[in-house]
Amino acid sequence: MSKIVDREAVRQAIEKLPLFSSNALELLQVIADPDHELEDVVKIVKFDSALTMRVLKAVNSPVYGLIKEVSSIDRALSYLGERMVVSIAVQENTGQLLSKPLEGYQGEQGDLWRHDLFSAIASREVARYAKGDFDLDLAFTGGLLHDIGKSIFATFWKESSQEALGQIEQGAVSDYLMAEQDLAGLDHTEVGYEMARHWKLPESLQAVILHHHHPAEAIECMQPLVYAVHIGDIVSMMAGCNTGSDGLKYHLDPGYEEFFDLSPTTLAEIVLNAEEEFSKAEESLRS
Ligand SMILES: [Fe+2]
Numbered sequence: 001m002s003k004i005v006d007r008e009a010v011r012q013a014i015e016k017l018p019l020f021s022s023n024a025l026e027l028l029q030v031i032a033d034p035d036h037e038l039e040d041v042v043k044i045v046k047f048d049s050a051l052t053m054r055v056l057k058a059v060n061s062p063v064y065g066l067i068k069e070v071s072s073i074d075r076a077l078s079y080l081g082e083r084m085v086v087s088i089a090v091q092e093n094t095g096q097l098l099s100k101p102l103e104g105y106q107g108e109q110g111d112l113w114r115h116d117l118f119s120a121i122a123s124r125e126v127a128r129y130a131k132g133d134f135d136l137d138l139a140f141t142g143g144l145l146h147d148i149g150k151s152i153f154a155t156f157w158k159e160s161s162q163e164a165l166g167q168i169e170q171g172a173v174s175d176y177l178m179a180e181q182d183l184a185g186l187d188h189t190e191v192g193y194e195m196a197r198h199w200k201l202p203e204s205l206q207a208v209i210l211h212h213h214h215p216a217e218a219i220e221c222m223q224p225l226v227y228a229v230h231i232g233d234i235v236s237m238m239a240g241c242n243t244g245s246d247g248l249k250y251h252l253d254p255g256y257e258e259f260f261d262l263s264p265t266t267l268a269e270i271v272l273n274a275e276e277e278f279s280k281a282e283e284s285l286r287s
């Protein structure tokens with residue numbers, strides 16, 4: 001039977017989440033600023049010994065096949081790109097949230113992390129086809145965090161998830177997000193938004209998390225970014241990298257055409273590039 005979720009219980013679960021470290025938060029703030037330079041990111045990493053160690057471990061992963069060991073952060077960063085540092089910092093600061101099984105979505109352990117990482121890479125690929133200026137690494141970061149709300153929502157949602165699939169099948173609701181709203185009284189985007197506010201993440205990331213299924217609802221200046229993640233998310237599901245039972249049960253908003261030049265050929269290219277980068281990134285980030 002459907003069960004309206006107790007908002008207060010969700011609020012309490014979010015309140016208990018540990019905060020991001022000040023370095024990780026600074027890193028996300030720097031990335032969110034379109035005028036930042038690689039040097040700003042290097043400085044943050046150098047200041048944080050745990051992050052330094054993990055970045056060096058990632059760049060020296062056998063998957064990249066580098067002949068000489070990389071021991072400088074500057075070189076590691078120019079090889080890996082800022083996005084890998086973001087991935088490591090997010091992985092460290094969200095702890096088990098991204099790797100635990102998603103009961104309410106019949107998602108297995110690690111599914112959310114893989115979906116988010118794939119979506120991040122795909123969102124960045126989509127951003128390369130933007131009609132205007134675009135910060136590629138911000139699209140990546142948005143993709144990486146877009147479904148974070150599922151980590152908390154899944155526990156509250158498990159009793160209704162079967163019913164949700166039934167509702168979609170019967171056409172009673174038009175997509176999975178509506179089923180969440182209808183049966184639980186709230187959805188994973190709202191929960192994610194509250195988490196982002198708790199963590200004091202930059203506003204652009206809050207907008208991505210809240211609006212990634214309905215990008216037209218984001219304020220105008222955020223729309224290109226939110227649309228990039230909207231498409232990246234769908235590409236990820238099309239590539240079979242989803243979080244369980246909700247895979248591809250969302251709508252594609254054609255409004256992306258205003259911001260991106262995407263043809264079926266470029267989409268196919270995006271999927272191929274994303275698959276290639278994803279398998280390397282996933283392997284090198286395995287701790
Ligand atoms: Fe989502």
Ligand SMILES: [Fe+2]
Pocket residue numbers: 115119146147233
């Ligand atoms: Fe997603």
